[in-house]
Amino acid sequence: MTSIPVPGLAGALESGLKPEEYALIVQRLNREPNAVELGLFSVMWSEHCSYKSSRRHLRAFPTHGKVVIQGPGENAGVVDIGDGQACVFKMESHNHPSFIEPYQGAATGVGGIMRDVFTMGARPIALLNALRFGDPADPRTRRLVSGVVSGIGGYGNCVGVPTVGGEVNFHRGYNGNILVNAMCVGLAQTDRIFYSAAPGPNLPVVYFGSKTGRDGIHGATMASAEFDAESEAKRPTVQVGDPFAEKLLIEATLELMASGAVAAIQDMGAAGLTSSSVEMAGKGGVGLELNLDRVPQREAGMSAYEMMLSESQERMLAILVPGREADAQAIFTRWGLDAAVIGRTTETGRIVLTHGGEVVCDLPLAPLTEDAPLYDRPHTAPVLRPRLDVADLSPPADWGQTLLTLIASPDLASRRWIYEQYDRHVMADSLEESDTGADAAVVRVHGTTKAVALTCDCTPRYVAADPYQGGMQAVAEAWRNLCAVGATPLAITDNLNFGNPEKPEIMGQIVAAIAGMSQACRALDFPVVSGNVSLYNETDGEAIPPTPVVGGVGLLADAARRAGYGRLKPGQSLVLLGESRGEIGASLYLREILGREDGAPPPVDLEAERAAGVLVRDLIGAGLTACVHDLSDGGLAIAAVEMALASRVGLGLAAPEGVSALGYLFGEDQGRYLLACDDVEAVRARAAAAGVACAMVGEAGGERVRAAGLFDLPLDRLREAHESWLPAYMSGAAA
Amino acid sequence: MRAAVVVFPGSNCDRDCQVAITQATGASVDMVWHQETVLPDRLDLVVLPGGFAHGDYLRCGAMAALSPIMGAVRDAAARGVAVAGICNGFQVLCEAGMLPGALLRNRDLKYVCKRVELDVVNAQTRFTAAFKETRTAWMTVGNGEGNYFADEATLDRLEGEGQVVFRYRDNPNGSARDIAGIIDASGNVLGMMPHPDRAFEPALGSADGAKVFQSVLTGLLEAA
Numbered sequence: 001m002t003s004i005p006v007p008g009l010a011g012a013l014e015s016g017l018k019p020e021e022y023a024l025i026v027q028r029l030n031r032e033p034n035a036v037e038l039g040l041f042s043v044m045w046s047e048h049c050s051y052k053s054s055r056r057h058l059r060a061f062p063t064h065g066k067v068v069i070q071g072p073g074e075n076a077g078v079v080d081i082g083d084g085q086a087c088v089f090k091m092e093s094h095n096h097p098s099f100i101e102p103y104q105g106a107a108t109g110v111g112g113i114m115r116d117v118f119t120m121g122a123r124p125i126a127l128l129n130a131l132r133f134g135d136p137a138d139p140r141t142r143r144l145v146s147g148v149v150s151g152i153g154g155y156g157n158c159v160g161v162p163t164v165g166g167e168v169n170f171h172r173g174y175n176g177n178i179l180v181n182a183m184c185v186g187l188a189q190t191d192r193i194f195y196s197a198a199p200g201p202n203l204p205v206v207y208f209g210s211k212t213g214r215d216g217i218h219g220a221t222m223a224s225a226e227f228d229a230e231s232e233a234k235r236p237t238v239q240v241g242d243p244f245a246e247k248l249l250i251e252a253t254l255e256l257m258a259s260g261a262v263a264a265i266q267d268m269g270a271a272g273l274t275s276s277s278v279e280m281a282g283k284g285g286v287g288l289e290l291n292l293d294r295v296p297q298r299e300a301g302m303s304a305y306e307m308m309l310s311e312s313q314e315r316m317l318a319i320l321v322p323g324r325e326a327d328a329q330a331i332f333t334r335w336g337l338d339a340a341v342i343g344r345t346t347e348t349g350r351i352v353l354t355h356g357g358e359v360v361c362d363l364p365l366a367p368l369t370e371d372a373p374l375y376d377r378p379h380t381a382p383v384l385r386p387r388l389d390v391a392d393l394s395p396p397a398d399w400g401q402t403l404l405t406l407i408a409s410p411d412l413a414s415r416r417w418i419y420e421q422y423d424r425h426v427m428a429d430s431l432e433e434s435d436t437g438a439d440a441a442v443v444r445v446h447g448t449t450k451a452v453a454l455t456c457d458c459t460p461r462y463v464a465a466d467p468y469q470g471g472m473q474a475v476a477e478a479w480r481n482l483c484a485v486g487a488t489p490l491a492i493t494d495n496l497n498f499g500n501p502e503k504p505e506i507m508g509q510i511v512a513a514i515a516g517m518s519q520a521c522r523a524l525d526f527p528v529v530s531g532n533v534s535l536y537n538e539t540d541g542e543a544i545p546p547t548p549v550v551g552g553v554g555l556l557a558d559a560a561r562r563a564g565y566g567r568l569k570p571g572q573s574l575v576l577l578g579e580s581r582g583e584i585g586a587s588l589y590l591r592e593i594l595g596r597e598d599g600a601p602p603p604v605d606l607e608a609e610r611a612a613g614v615l616v617r618d619l620i621g622a623g624l625t626a627c628v629h630d631l632s633d634g635g636l637a638i639a640a641v642e643m644a645l646a647s648r649v650g651l652g653l654a655a656p657e658g659v660s661a662l663g664y665l666f667g668e669d670q671g672r673y674l675l676a677c678d679d680v681e682a683v684r685a686r687a688a689a690a691g692v693a694c695a696m697v698g699e700a701g702g703e704r705v706r707a708a709g710l711f712d713l714p715l716d717r718l719r720e721a722h723e724s725w726l727p728a729y730m731s732g733a734a735a
Numbered sequence: 736m737r738a739a740v741v742v743f744p745g746s747n748c749d750r751d752c753q754v755a756i757t758q759a760t761g762a763s764v765d766m767v768w769h770q771e772t773v774l775p776d777r778l779d780l781v782v783l784p785g786g787f788a789h790g791d792y793l794r795c796g797a798m799a800a801l802s803p804i805m806g807a808v809r810d811a812a813a814r815g816v817a818v819a820g821i822c823n824g825f826q827v828l829c830e831a832g833m834l835p836g837a838l839l840r841n842r843d844l845k846y847v848c849k850r851v852e853l854d855v856v857n858a859q860t861r862f863t864a865a866f867k868e869t870r871t872a873w874m875t876v877g878n879g880e881g882n883y884f885a886d887e888a889t890l891d892r893l894e895g896e897g898q899v900v901f902r903y904r905d906n907p908n909g910s911a912r913d914i915a916g917i918i919d920a921s922g923n924v925l926g927m928m929p930h931p932d933r934a935f936e937p938a939l940g941s942a943d944g945a946k947v948f949q950s951v952l953t954g955l956l957e958a959a
């Protein structure tokens with residue numbers, strides 16, 4: 001190893017390691033690592049790859065359940081959906097790169113999460129994304145929205161996987177750190193799931209896909225650091241995506257798997273060849289020898305360090321069944337992919353890399369993976385805010401104008417400008433998507449009458465106000481959205497986005513949010529099967545609002561028995577399920593109309609949540625309703641307007657009785673649904689039996705939305721307000 | 736009826752077309768890789784599907800138009816086999832010179848995916864006879880380059896000869912004269928940007944697309 005320099009402590013600090021971490025490496029190796037070896041440690045021990053700050057707390061998540069085939073720890077989670085079929089899914093962030101270079105950052109986020117899913121043997125069938133942007137008035141926001149949306153579309157549309165749902169928030173807290181969380185859902189056979197653990201020594205290791213270039217070097221390290229004024233200079237660490245290569249890679253990988261040639265497989269994502277090879281060998285308890293001269297390279301003269309840390313996209317690493325190399329090569333040739341056998345597994349427990357005829361790295365694998373640091377960072381309990389009493393707020397002078405303002409506010413305005421740039425229909429199984437008015441996307445399981453229901457949710461203003469309640473609420477809302485379309489919730493993936501965990505108050509948010517999420521997952525039988533943690537979302541010391549996003553997956557045994565909120569019919573009665581107390585703290589009304597962000601968020605009652613959700617599924621299954629909308633941002637008034645707009649049918653809400661009109665219309669009490677039905681008595685009877693509060697709150701008809709004595713607005717006017725904000729903003733109008 | 740769907744690297748509606756044709760007509764559908772030089776025997780319909788053949792690199796459809804299979808597709812059309820290009824397939828047919836005109840970037844320079852209502856301008860073609868009663872159809876579009884362009888003389892000729900078969904009611908992409916689909920002078924070759932392969936049953940929001948494939952089947956039965 002003569003020609004590789006030893007960078008020492010200074011080099012370690014430069015690559016993002018802490019002095020004590022470097023000392024630990026030297027102690028474990030009993031020598032100083034050379035530059036290549038240090039590169040491997042710096043990415044494997046980065047927050048992004050090692051979860052060193054969060055791992056201890058993530059153990060609180062329930063990860064088992066009767067439908068769980070594979071929980072966290074693999075490329076994606078796997079749940080059983082019956083008939084020998086499995087749903088494979090995961091969500092992952094691409095926050096840092098998307099802020100620096102929005103198109104490529106978002107595009108490669110989509111590409112990366114798809115690879116996680118097809119690496120497990122699943123064909124990707126749906127994409128969702130949870131996006132957070134800064135204040136619309138921030139001069140950077142428009143460019144970031146435009147770049148991220150076209151990046152997501154540019155990649156997903158070309159690969160041919162429909163983008164069916166998602167969520168978008170705007171808040172000044174994301175001005176310097178936008179969030180781009182992409183979720184992919186795939187379909188596999190339960191007996192054809194593929195894993196990454198190398199099954200034994202002396203097996204050929206094959207590299208296939210795109211060539212390795214110098215892009216994305218140290219992306220994982222960048223994603224584990226805060227931003228400052230110099231971040232622009234990190235643009236070269238953002239990878240460049242090629243969706244056409246990804247499409248070929250999907251087809252080749254699935255064909256290779258079907259051929260029986262694959263013994264283990266892993267995509268090259270963050271930390272590229274390093275993490276894929278180390279994880280495959282580490283999980284399999286074997287060693288690995290790779291000859292880097294054989295790696296397909298885009299340019300001449302790449303160093304071992306560059307090859308090992310490159311995050312060039314659309315690349316896979318597989319361990320083949322011995323003797324099947326030629327069969328594999330035929331498949332790669334057919335799909336026009338580069339491929340090479342670059343090494344073999346060994347019995348040594350070490351990773352040995354050669355380059356230019358010389359050994360450039362010889363490390364024991366254990367310290368890279370199992371011995372990665374695990375921190376119990378100090379954390380302080382979040383400071384909670386007192387509950388707001390709606391009676392202390394004066395009602396708006398003009399209710400109609402208030403409603404128009406809210407429905408056109410950045411967090412509630414129509415997302416049409418965004419989703420019309422996404423192909424939502426390719427694969428011809430999208431039954432409910434962004435455009436059709438449903439709380440969750442519904443995608444048919446191809447060739448069957450079953451469907452999966454998909455959603456992603458988080459209400460950051462609740463989490464900011466109370467991380468524990470906010471964490472619970474994120475899980476509860478995902479569960480509610482799945483119930484609202486008639487699906488049985490199965491499991492979640494999560495994407496935990498926070499600031500710098502080395503600050504006790506940020507760590508306090510993380511700990512409390514995870515505890516709240518875990519509590520909700522347990523109570524709702526909604527285990528966590530995969531996830532991703534994105535920390536250090538800070539710029540110049542300013543952290544993002546805590547944003548633990550939940551991606552929920554549910555199952556509809558019969559896709560024909562589903563509900564949406566665009567199916568309201570004139571003459572139907574409107575029924576509100578769930579308890580209403582007029583919780584106005586941390587509400588959208590408070591923020592958008594009064595400019596206040598104080599108050600405790602609405603509390604989550606998991607028992608009531610469960611009862612209401614089970615009841616709604618029962619009502620949909622019994623055919624008593626096909627029109628359901630959960631109550632969330634903006635409360636009853638907004639749910640009613642959204643139902644009316646999506647259905648193109650007006651409605652009238654009854655006057656509130658014995659409660660404040662403000663709490664009644666805009667309170668955000670949890671665990672509630674608005675539904676339309678023909679037979680109120682039958683609904684009432686089932687609600688009574690289930691112990692769920694049930695009130696008739698209005699009826700459908702006409703072309704206006706009314707609330708007795710409060711407002712009376714034509715649908716067209718509401719639609720105009722709802723639809724015009726985002727296109728006007730994106731075309732340059734003032735925020 | 737016997738049909739084939741050509742698969743280019745980057746095609747992504749190949750399976751959708753296969754399922755739609757089978758469901759609409761009961762036909763068996765062969766998938767034909769672009770590097771083949773012959774099509775299956777006794778074929779009645781060839782579909783060039785949507786997607787991003789060769790990544791749409793260089794220019795949409797430009798490389799696919801030079802694929803080995805395209806000679807056989809051209810010969811089939813000349814023999815009277817129905818050839819339909821949908822979305823990217825329409826772009827390929829234009830690049831191959833089998834249909835006049837070109838598909839440019841959309842008017843507002845963005846990809847657009849939405850439901851569109853179509854007027855069936857000519858319901859006397861082998862692809863549209865089943866629309867004779869309704870003369871209208873709901874389908875979806877999903878494209879970044881769906882803006883149909885041809886010179887004025889060509890557009891006049893297409894309209895004069897009944898070669899414009901589908902027109903948008905609310906033009907989503909700036910297409911000349913609201914054109915959504917055309918046929919060639921022989922009537923054997925159809926190109927359309929909207930996706931009949933995504934509108935073949937009510938669960939997908941519309942079953943109108945099935946009529947495109949059913950028209951071909953009915954034509955065969957009547958000729959037999």
